[in-house]
Amino acid sequence: MARTPRIGFLSLIWTRQTNPILAGVLKGLGDLGYVESRNMAIEYRGAEGRAERLRALAADLVQLKVDVIVAIAAPAIQAAKDATTTIPIVMAFSSDPVRSGFVATLSRPGGNVTGLDVLTADLSPKRLELVKDALPTVSRVAVLTNPGNSASPQQVEGIQAAARSLKLRVQVLEVREPAQLTGAFSRMPPERAALIVLSDPMLFAERRQIVTLAAKRRLPIVSDWKEMAEAGGLIAYGPNLDDLARRAATYVDKVLKGTRPADLPVEQPTRFELVINLKTAKSLGLRMPQALLLRADRIIE
Numbered sequence: 001m002a003r004t005p006r007i008g009f010l011s012l013i014w015t016r017q018t019n020p021i022l023a024g025v026l027k028g029l030g031d032l033g034y035v036e037s038r039n040m041a042i043e044y045r046g047a048e049g050r051a052e053r054l055r056a057l058a059a060d061l062v063q064l065k066v067d068v069i070v071a072i073a074a075p076a077i078q079a080a081k082d083a084t085t086t087i088p089i090v091m092a093f094s095s096d097p098v099r100s101g102f103v104a105t106l107s108r109p110g111g112n113v114t115g116l117d118v119l120t121a122d123l124s125p126k127r128l129e130l131v132k133d134a135l136p137t138v139s140r141v142a143v144l145t146n147p148g149n150s151a152s153p154q155q156v157e158g159i160q161a162a163a164r165s166l167k168l169r170v171q172v173l174e175v176r177e178p179a180q181l182t183g184a185f186s187r188m189p190p191e192r193a194a195l196i197v198l199s200d201p202m203l204f205a206e207r208r209q210i211v212t213l214a215a216k217r218r219l220p221i222v223s224d225w226k227e228m229a230e231a232g233g234l235i236a237y238g239p240n241l242d243d244l245a246r247r248a249a250t251y252v253d254k255v256l257k258g259t260r261p262a263d264l265p266v267e268q269p270t271r272f273e274l275v276i277n278l279k280t281a282k283s284l285g286l287r288m289p290q291a292l293l294l295r296a297d298r299i300i301e
Helices: 020-031 051-063 072-082 124-134 153-165 178-186 201-205 207-216 226-231 241-256 279-281 290-295
Strands: 005-010 041-046 068-072 089-094 113-117 140-145 169-174 194-197 221-223 235-239 271-276 296-300
Touching: 005 020, 005 051, 005 072, 020 068, 020 089, 020 241, 041 051, 041 201, 068 072, 072 089, 072 113, 089 290, 113 201, 113 241, 113 271, 113 279, 124 153, 124 194, 124 290, 140 153, 140 221, 153 169, 153 178, 178 207, 194 207, 201 207, 201 221, 207 221, 207 226, 207 271, 226 235, 226 271, 235 241, 279 296
Parallel strands: 005 041, 005 068, 068 089, 089 113, 140 169, 140 194, 194 221, 221 235, 271 296
Antiparallel strands: 235 271
């Protein structure tokens, strides 16, 4: 009887309800013929939003001798990489993995890590352009970021560089845990501004609280997650997470069939989506330009 492969999932947040990437990878594995408890075993390890727990959870997966670790976002990828140099690691969601030190190059990852680069920092200028298109009178942008995320510095740098060329002032607000969100919003500028929420698992998990706090200050939110727009943000622009998750599942399949991570080039998104919440725009008294609405892949009304 063939041995049942064991897959470890590692994430700051992990339930299928709160982590769409996790749910998407599981669906992608199902489409490839993998069924939990039949021909694959899964070990879930989620840090419940506490990044300091990730190292111990990664070590636990290594001790269990899983066949592959699916690490979701930079904090989990770093913890997994620190825990093992032999067990294959699939990055289901990573921003600039070369600069973060996860892989040597995109075409030749080297080592035991491969997966997906979601181009978060590279898309920062595009999101600022959307702010200017949607809110031409805005001169200041508040940026909400988690400095504990190793991918955050390059995201912030990308925003600041793009803001200079667009003549926008940037205020960076750092939040390491949900309890700090209220204080961060109290430091936001009183004048008309936009809020960009950078990619981070903790901020994603707290998106409803962020939307509620932003609504009280009448701040339009721009992010890279459609889920943020669905929760009440104004604009979302970024890779299609369903497509990314499906592609992450193919990496797991190839690794389980014997391909070394070092021989699997890191892939980048090919599908992007622009989501506009017209209901939120109306509640903020904003008139969205028709040209921008025509570019949207989805409009929430």
